[in-house]
Amino acid sequence: MQGDRVQRVFIIVLILNLAVALAKAAFGLLAGSVSMVADALHSGFDSFSNIVGIIALYLAGKPPDPEHPYGHGKIETLGTLVIGAMLLLTSAGILFEGYRRLVNPVTPAITPVTVAVMVGTLIINIAVSTYERRRGEEYRSQILIADSLHTRSDVFVSTAVIGGFLAVRLGFPQADPIIAFAIGLLIARMGVGILYDAAEVLTDAMNLPCDPALIRAVVTDTPGVAGYHDFRCRGKPGEIFADIHITVDPALPVAGAHAISDEVERRLKEMVPGLAEVVVHIEPDDSP
Known part of the structure; x- marks a missing residue:
């Protein structure tokens, strides 16, 4: 099943994210680098997500x-809400720690080992996010694609931390807490974005990849359809629910009109990616 394949991807990514987070945290604490520890928290939250x-x-x-005749698909969206909320909490903690270090500065010890750890984990993050994104697109998984973007943000965060190391080496220790602030704001922005996308799905916003031109082509190409209107869809990528009104010859018998609606439903499910269910309403064509 597709859900099982997505879960296997999450398990692989979980193991890699835990390894990355532990490496960053251990060497960040030894070096006294708040930005590196902040980056470790970010990577650790990847594991939680x-x-x-x-x-x-x-x-x-x-x-x-x-009790749930439409299935339980929106629980996946509820999971993304949890991820977004936890990101905001993580952001608040990092911003507080950055402020504390700015008020009471501590110069981190930058060594070739800490730099090597950051570069190594950066490479791992690039590989993990690319793998996760490709699998998310292949399986049309909303939560997997969102998590891949979360992991991809680690790439930019780690790059910023390495830049902070360079600034400290050049005699600007204030750069470390400042970069921690930047990391906190980046995580907050990402959390807000995830919450917004999840809210769009939960409020049935019609922002899904239902190409109007494709809908028009499929429906109007169906024999017996005189026209259509009021196409609507809701849900999430990979699990879209829709309804549409089609017009047919008013002289058709009920069985004939029903056969046309069945054909429209079959064609839409076959041609529209991620369409799980569509209700086709039949109306008489009153055009001249």
């Missing part, structure tokens, strides 16, 4: 039941 993703996907994969 992986766990949230695994749990959310497990629950979202449950079949429909009488």
Whole structure:
């Protein structure tokens, strides 16, 4: 099943993210670098988001039941809300620590080992985020794609930390807490973005990849369809629910009109990526 494949990706990414976070935290504490420890927290939160993703996907994969006739797919979106909220909390902690270090400066010890750790974890982050994004696009998984963007932000954060190391070596120790501030703001921005995207899905915003030109081509190309209107869709990528009104010859018998609606439904599900269900309403064509 697709959900199982996505969960396997999360487990692989979880292991790699834990290794990266532990390496950054250990050497960041030894060096006394707040920006490196902040980056480790960010990487550690990647691990937490992986766990949230695994749990959310497990629950979202449950079949429909009488209380949830549309299935449990939105639990995946609820998981992204949890990730966004935790990102904001992490951001607040990093900003506070950056402020504390700015008021009471401590010059971190920059060694070839700490730089090597950052460069090594940077390479791992690039590989992990690329792998996760490609699998997310292949499986059309909302939470996997969002998590890949989260991991990709580590690439920019780690690059900033390495730049801070260079600034400290050049005699600007204030750069370390300032970069921690930048990391905190970056995480906050990312958290707000994740919350916004999740809210769009939960409020049934029609911002999904339902190409109007494709809908028009599929529907109007179906024999017996005179026209259509009021196409609407909601849900998330990979699990879209839609409804549409089509017009047919008013002289058609009920069975004939129903056969046309069945054909429209079949063609839309076949041609529109991620369309899980579509309700086709039949109306008589009243055009001249």
